[in-house]
Amino acid sequence: MASITSAGLGSGLDVNGIISQLMELESQPLDKLQNRAKEAQSKISAIGTLQGALSTFQARVLGLSSASAYKSLKGSLGDSAIGTVSTAVNAQAGSYSLAVTQLAQAHKLKSQSFTSVNEPVGTGTMTIQFGTHDDNGTTGTNADDTFTVNGDKGALTIEVDSTNNTLTGLRDAINAKKAGVTATIVNDGGGYRLLLSSSDSGEANSLKISVDDDDTNDTDTSGLSxxxxxxxxxxxxAQTQVAQNAKFQLDGIAISKSSNTVTDVLQGVTLTLQKISALDSNDAPITTSLNVSRDTSGVKTAVEEFVKSYNEFAKSVEGLSFYNEQDKSSGLLNGDYVIRSMQSSIRATLNQGLGKGSYYQSLGAVGVSFDDKGTMTLDSSKLQKALDTRPEDVASLFAVNGVSSDARVSYVSSTATTQAGSYAINVTAPATRGSFSGLAIANGPITITENDNDMLMVAVDGTSSGQIKLAAGSYATPAALAAEIQSKINGDSRIKDAGAGVTVAYNTTSGKFEMSSNKYGAKSNVQITATGSTTETTLGFKVSQSGSGTNVAGTINGEPAKGDGQSLTGTGKVEGLKLTITGDTAGDYGTMGFSRGFASKLDQTVASLLSNNGLLRSRINGLNRDIKNIESQGGTMIRRLEDIEKRYRAQFSALDVQIATMNSTSSYLSQQLSMLNNLASGNKK
Structure with a gap:
């Protein structure tokens, strides 16, 4: 009997169809497992969408996290041709009248004419100083004019030798100093002239140029002189433009300033003058209005964007977590704990009171609230009122901010560990500058003699100066000489490059020169390191006179704080709270209200949710682990199904053979019976 090689051929059964149906039943657990994997993958994709929505929301939150944004003001002039107005965060709202009678301008000089830019100009030393020239008004004579040195501007010394003793070389040497004077060369058609211009305008920035000419004559019209x-x-x-101050009237008060850019008349207001006011019929200047008002448009826009972004975020969450009772449809993350946990974290942050550090305790206090459907809403009029009356406190409601009750204390920064609250500030010792007083000298004219008492050297904040030479001559008062000393020290290249500087004054009560570093704190120090032969007797300065400053010392919240210059940084509960203390006395400095506003808190909450160890990443990691486990289980199940199918096929193959054999036997017996019947029928005949 031939063997059966194809399932069902011997039996006539649809063996493949039967096995296929049986395997479909056997594969149902695998299908369910694969559906779980697809569902987990869909959830990962949905959480990715959630992360994107959360990141967008965080970006809007960050737009509210800067305290300076809540304090901005804007300035305007009724006559915009007069100038422009800009404001800083410490400006105060107000309205004023303004009339400009004179614009500031810089001092400008021109040299005699030279035939070539390469013509020699002589050699020696040129010293340029800045100061105020008081004209006696007498035509044709300078005999009783005076020049008072500007002690705030360092003197400029240029060495002219064989490497730079041309008109071009002198120009470049002056400009290389970058010390307040600009030099240019102009061809006026008859020759080349050196033009010198003070970089700063104003009467106190008039130029005085002294030379030490190598030809030994410092005043003739040849050589460097x-x-x-x-x-x-x-x-x-020759003078081509006189130095003059800007002059204007603010609310009828006459004011004179060295620059057309005025920063120190109104706190936080920069006024840039561009034009003199027109005159009325009586030749009086016509006033225009200067207004400084709080600019809240940026804050309102930011809050509106915040509300809009929150609602967009809430809508995204709803789209992923909804359940429709009517058609039984649902979002991919419906019932997932990640939604509940995330919503709980954000709502807890929004509903939490801010504590003692803030005047406003809730978003509702400035018009931000939720309706009965959970949608965030904004009452713009309520927000505007809060911004108009308590801008600092609105800043504290949203941003990380510090509000001081004492003008001598200002908030600088904080760290992530700084806790919100209201903290008492006490200064046990204010910061001081390194300073010393010289020996007593007479309050009268002082003569500085070349190569006698005209030299000194100092060290300021750890930087040693070069040799400093004072201009020889008679100084009418010690105060005039103090300005000369200060100017020359601050003009020293080593001191200047180190960012150091000094203030020199004459104390009429003690009869002593006083020298102070411009820096505060323990790193602040001044010292006389060398002097001329008679400097001690005429100026009261001697070698080794010195003084060092001290850091501010005190407490914040009753705990010792760290002092560095005028900076006081908290410890303990107020770890990282950094303040600037500008007072010069010890005692109670009020309180500092430090707040982590809702924008800051939300930013921290969202950052935590989005972090690598946060809720969303943890949920994604968990789903990936589930997918990996499903894949492992699926592999095992597939191998088991393969074995089952093999077993089914073996069993049905055996059945097929048996049925085929039985069919063959049945056919043979049928044939034999038919033959017997035929034989029996033949015998009867």
């Missing part, structure tokens, strides 16, 4: 300009004596350079 051709560039000498002393408004009280030799004027070999």
């Amino acid at each position: 051709r560039f000498a300009y002393d408004p009280t004596a030799t004027t070999n350079m």
